[in-house]
Amino acid sequence: MSNYHTRVTIIGAGPAGLVLGHLLSLAGIDNLILERRSREYVEARVRAGVLERASVSLLELAGVGDRLRREGLVHEGIYLQFNGGRHHIDFRELADGAVTVYGQQEVVKDLIADRLAHGWPTVFEAEATTIADADSLGPRVLFRQQGDEHSVTSAFVAACDGTHGIGHRSIPTLTTYTLDYPYAWLGILARARPGTDELVYSYSDRGFALYSMRSTSVSRLYLQVPAGEDLGGWSHDRIWAELKARLESPGLVVNEGSITEVGLTPMRSTVSTPMRFGNVFLAGDAAHIVPPTGAKGLNLALQDALELASAIIESVYEHDAAGLEGYSEHCLGRVWRAQRFANYMTRLLHLDYAADEFARQLQLADQRGVVDSMAEATSLAERYVGPALDARSERIVKWFR
Ligand code: FAD
Ligand code: DHB
Numbered sequence: 001m002s003n004y005h006t007r008v009t010i011i012g013a014g015p016a017g018l019v020l021g022h023l024l025s026l027a028g029i030d031n032l033i034l035e036r037r038s039r040e041y042v043e044a045r046v047r048a049g050v051l052e053r054a055s056v057s058l059l060e061l062a063g064v065g066d067r068l069r070r071e072g073l074v075h076e077g078i079y080l081q082f083n084g085g086r087h088h089i090d091f092r093e094l095a096d097g098a099v100t101v102y103g104q105q106e107v108v109k110d111l112i113a114d115r116l117a118h119g120w121p122t123v124f125e126a127e128a129t130t131i132a133d134a135d136s137l138g139p140r141v142l143f144r145q146q147g148d149e150h151s152v153t154s155a156f157v158a159a160c161d162g163t164h165g166i167g168h169r170s171i172p173t174l175t176t177y178t179l180d181y182p183y184a185w186l187g188i189l190a191r192a193r194p195g196t197d198e199l200v201y202s203y204s205d206r207g208f209a210l211y212s213m214r215s216t217s218v219s220r221l222y223l224q225v226p227a228g229e230d231l232g233g234w235s236h237d238r239i240w241a242e243l244k245a246r247l248e249s250p251g252l253v254v255n256e257g258s259i260t261e262v263g264l265t266p267m268r269s270t271v272s273t274p275m276r277f278g279n280v281f282l283a284g285d286a287a288h289i290v291p292p293t294g295a296k297g298l299n300l301a302l303q304d305a306l307e308l309a310s311a312i313i314e315s316v317y318e319h320d321a322a323g324l325e326g327y328s329e330h331c332l333g334r335v336w337r338a339q340r341f342a343n344y345m346t347r348l349l350h351l352d353y354a355a356d357e358f359a360r361q362l363q364l365a366d367q368r369g370v371v372d373s374m375a376e377a378t379s380l381a382e383r384y385v386g387p388a389l390d391a392r393s394e395r396i397v398k399w400f401r
Contacts, residue, residue, distance in 0.1 A: 004152040006032040006121070008312060009141045010160055011128045011167060013042055015104060016284030016301040017160030018111035022062045023309035025120045027399040029316055032152060033120075034143050036127040036161075039112060046189055046261050047104040049212060049220060050199075050295035052386035053097045055302045061389070061397060064110045072102035073213065075198050078384065080370065082203035082349070086249060087371045094374075094381035097388075101199075103214050104298050126150075131157055131170040135278030156312060157280045160305070167286040171277040181267035181291060181346065182353060183207075184229055185222045188239060192219045192257025201293075201349050202247050203367065208293075208350045209246035211254070219255065221247075222292075224350050231264060267291040267346065269339055275304075275328040283308055288335045293349060294342035299386060304331050310396050317399055341383045 008024055010017045013035035024031045035042060051059075051072070059065045076092040091097050115122055126145040133139050139157045143150055159167020168174055194213035202209045208224035221243055225234075236259050244254045270289045275282040284301030307330060311323030348366050352359060370376045 001148070002150045004032065004150065006030045006152060006154050007316070008032075008156045008158060009034070009139075009152050009154040010158045011141065012036075012159070012161035012165060012284075012286070013108070013112065013122065013124070014160060014162055014284060014301065015107055015111075015298055016286070016305045017158065018108060018115065019058070019062060019302055019305035020158055020160060020283060020309050021120065021122075022064070022111055022115065023306065023396065024312060025115070025118065026062065026401065027309075027313045027317075027396065028401050029312065031120070032154075033115075033122045034126040034128050034141065034152075035122070035124050037124065039124050042124075043105055043109045043112065045105055045108075046187075046263070048292065048295065048298040049101055049103050049214060050298075051100045051102055051107075052299045053099065054386050054389045055299050056100050057389040058302055058306055058393070059107065059110075061394070064107075064114050067106070067110055068100065068102050071106070071215070072100040073215070074098050074100055077198050079196070079198060079200040080349070080367075081200055081247070081249060081252075082367045083364070084249075085371070086200070086252065088198075089370075089377055089381050089384075091381050091385050094378045095385045097381075097385035099295075099385055101213060107298075128161065128166055131159070131166065131280055134170055134280040137279065139279050155279060158283055158308060159280060159286045160283045160301075162285040163289060165286050167280070167282050168272050170280060171272075171274075171282070173274065173277055174272050176270055176272045179269040179343075180227070181269075181350075182227050183224050183267055183350060184227050185265045185267065185292060186225045186229065186231070186234060186239070187220065187222045187261075187263050187265060188259050189214070189261040190219045190221070190257045190259045191217065192255045193217055194219045195253045195255045200247060200252065201345075203349045203351070204246045205351065206242070206246050209243055211247055211252075219257065221254070225264070226353065227266065229264065231262060234262070265292060269343065271332065271335055271339060273328065273332055275331055276324070281308055281327060283331075287331070288339075290338055290342040291346045292342075293345040294338065294384070296338040296342055300335060300338055303334060306393055307331055310393060313396050313399050337383075
């Protein structure tokens, strides 16, 4: 067994772990990233695609915004479609902002390329198995690589290891709150020109559908399906027919193309609290999952990483532990607001299989409300785009070398 030492051990090379490692490295704080999968696997994993304005600013601040600026699609609104109408929610007018459509795996590729170019320590195909002495000054992470066991000791451990990681299992005081939705999303990626300039979120009596994209030649589309759906029943022909039935309306055509990826995402909300135990911190999906309707999962992961990086930098360079002490509470405030928004968007737009007439009328009233009321549309726009990066975050730049 080899024993290593670093200042911060980061478990997971998803968006949370990579951004955290990036900011710490820029500030000269040693860190090691352990990732269970190969680099190729992590870079090919298709997931989210919408970056809030603060996430874009953060990636620019971290020095990995060049390709994002060149290739990201800036969207100044979305369409909500229901009850025979398509309604534009204008982010520029209502919230003085925009989001950027740029695939999560592109963010991951940019961060990994930059990390490896700098030579910052990263071990792929290294699975963390145990976090020991979590409440001590020197927690230890045991990991397995190519059949060999190793350990790494550090002042801080950041478990950025997603839903199925070991982070949340290592915190004995953790409480997890959960809400399961009775449906899932069937997502496809297709070589097809998007038939829309901005995302279309569509309610129909056949179920919800979302028209998104990755570029001017790649479409990303989603269909609401019942929880536990078997992908085997979904031929490509059936997928296109269903997408057309749920999305097409005057002025909107679904362009077909070759489907390169099909996957199912369960619709689930979880929040684990507290996000800290001793010197072990949870960030991103390791601590919370939001249903994808509000496009918040990736953004929350990036914001946790920024919060934790700021807290560690302040504790190391300014001997100020307030950020570490307040980390969990600070993040959870934002997480619950995102849960509220994702739940609102989910219930606004999905077909509730069990709804009685009363429940359906309430949903209709909510749908009309967001179209008829400027205040409701503004609230949706502000929450979708998210706040600008706060001044504290920009302060950490002064520690960058
Ligand atoms: P992850 O991206 O999950 O990264 C965690 C990393 O830790 C992984 O690379 C994993 O391999 C690694 N790891 C796990 N355990 C270990 C271990 N023991 N040792 C070492 N490494 C480990 N959000 C949206 O907003 N919109 C979407 O459309 C959307 N679609 C999604 C589809 C799927 C299938 C999934 C799973 C998520 C989706 N999300 C979506 C959510 C969004 O992608 C996540 O919120 C985001 O990936 C969170 O980033 P993260 O870094 O916290 O976790
Ligand atoms: C995408 C995913 C989302 O969850 C969402 O709300 C909007 C877009 C996407 O993958 O493009």
